[in-house]
Amino acid sequence: MNENGSAIPLYHLVEEDSGNVIITAHEINGFFVESDSAESEEILIFGSARGSVRLGKDLSDVELRVVNLAGEAIGSYYIGRVGLRSMFEGEGSAGRGGFIATFYGYACPYAAAGAIWRQWASGSPLVRGGWMEYPAESHDSWLHVVQNSWFETGRAAKRYGAGEICVIDGRRILDESSFYCELGESVNGPGGYFGSTLDGIADCLTFSRNARAPFELVWEHSSGARERMGTSLAASAVGVLREFGVEVTLR
Incomplete structure (x- = not known):
């Protein structure tokens, strides 16, 4: 009101x-x-x-x-x-x-x-791991809003952050959708997008080649996270990142 x-x-x-x-x-x-x-x-x-x-x-x-x-x-x-x-x-x-x-x-x-749209439109700043305020079954909705808003507001499928090291907190990853949310925020900050599928990750890495040098991705608490999201998907995601020159460290 x-x-x-x-x-x-x-x-x-x-x-x-x-x-x-x-x-x-x-x-x-x-x-x-x-x-x-x-x-x-x-x-x-x-x-x-x-x-x-x-x-x-x-x-x-x-x-x-x-x-x-x-x-x-x-x-x-x-x-x-x-x-x-x-x-x-x-x-x-x-x-x-x-x-x-x-x-x-x-x-x-x-x-x-x-x-989620109402929260994003309110003007309150987005915080890292914001999707954790919602139950796991709503994480796909958060990822949907992330992707929709990312492109609607004129951003491209690429890396905008300049840091050499990006960190994933595996404790926030409860399923496939929250993995992509956490990856996007580790690379592009709160509410950030860096793919919502394996092909999406590849697209972001492709368009980031000329904008940013390859970076290191440190995945903290990775063991439990990889089990929760699916070991096959986790292995494929790491494979795509490494294929494009990202140094991935699992901890």
């Missing part, structure tokens, strides 16, 4: 070609869903239209943007066609009205992403 008691928009529905904001919303229900139910026919958009919209008429070429307190895009989803079916009035508090819509089955299969 702002100082006037109004809800601060977290989302903009935008006409992609023109960039015109159609609807601003502080909450969207039904878009971030569990991966085994990645289709949602009813979307509740808690917000208001910037101009006139026609109920029952589809909006086309729509992008859903996640915005921070300054109104700057920190994430985005291309939705395409959006159907505005009806409006609803708020109950119990101001600003709770909005639209009942359909994204025609398109949804984001990362259930915790909405809460």
Whole structure:
């Protein structure tokens, strides 16, 4: 809420070609869903239209943007066609009205992403290992937000840090997703991205060749971490890093 008691928009529905904001919303229900139910026919958009919209008429070429307190895009989803079916009035508090819509089955299969986006948009500084505030089953949602925001805010798949030694804390690695979160932060700082797959790591290393010299990666508490994420994946990740000249030390 702002100082006037109004809800601060977290989302903009935008006409992609023109960039015109159609609807601003502080909450969207039904878009971030569990991966085994990645289709949602009813979307509740808690917000208001910037101009006139026609109920029952589809909006086309729509992008859903996640915005921070300054109104700057920190994430985005291309939705395409959006159907505005009806409006609803708020109950119990101001600003709770909005639209009942359909994204025609398109949804984001990362259930915790909405809460994570709200944290990222709040203006509070990101801290190392922030995903550990969430249960292990939500670490893939954190990784999704990391990757989406990294590219939306204009950064490339490469190393930006200048330090010669990067350190992974294996105690933070509970699964495959948290490994990629920890790797990204060890190389590029809190909220940093350095791949979300083995191919993604290779891409980041490829595009880092001319920007930064090979670095050393020290993996602390590696034994338990490699078991939790899967020994085969851990061995492959280390292999990719070493293939591109990264000196990997396991401790």
